[in-house]
Amino acid sequence: MMYWDGNMGVWGYILMGLGFVLFWAAVITAIILFARSMGAGNQRDGGGPGAGAAENLLAERFARGEIDESEYTARLNVLRQGRRT
Template sequence: MMFWDGNMGAWGYILMVVSFILFWGAIIAAIVVFARSMSVNNRRDGGGAHSTGSAEQLLAERFARGEIDETEYSARLAALRRARGA
């Protein structure tokens, strides 16, 4: 025998709304995490197939961002060009 008249009360409605928000938030977060992990994997996979020309481009980008100074840029660029010539 049920002693419930079908009225959830205020706490029932609050719990329903909170669980609805948490459920869809978890679904959306899982999709975002999956999409980001796929894009990171694509960037990593593509990095191994590049030639020395793109290595020089990457070095130039690091220099432009200020991650390395001019002397380090010149030294690494010379090392890349020596390795390509050998």
């Protein structure tokens, strides 16, 4: 009958260390991918990051009375046309 003395040998330690590194790399990668998918930068409207920021800024200027309605609609149309091209 064979008895195991608890010594894994050099290859056992190398494989254990490699498995340890791969396990934690997979955990960290999963956390990063999850955080990126839940982030505010995940906008799929085709305008890229901050596409709605220009429209929001324009709406704020209109609300403060800095621009009139005709200028607001003209600039809004320009912004929306630029997003389609």
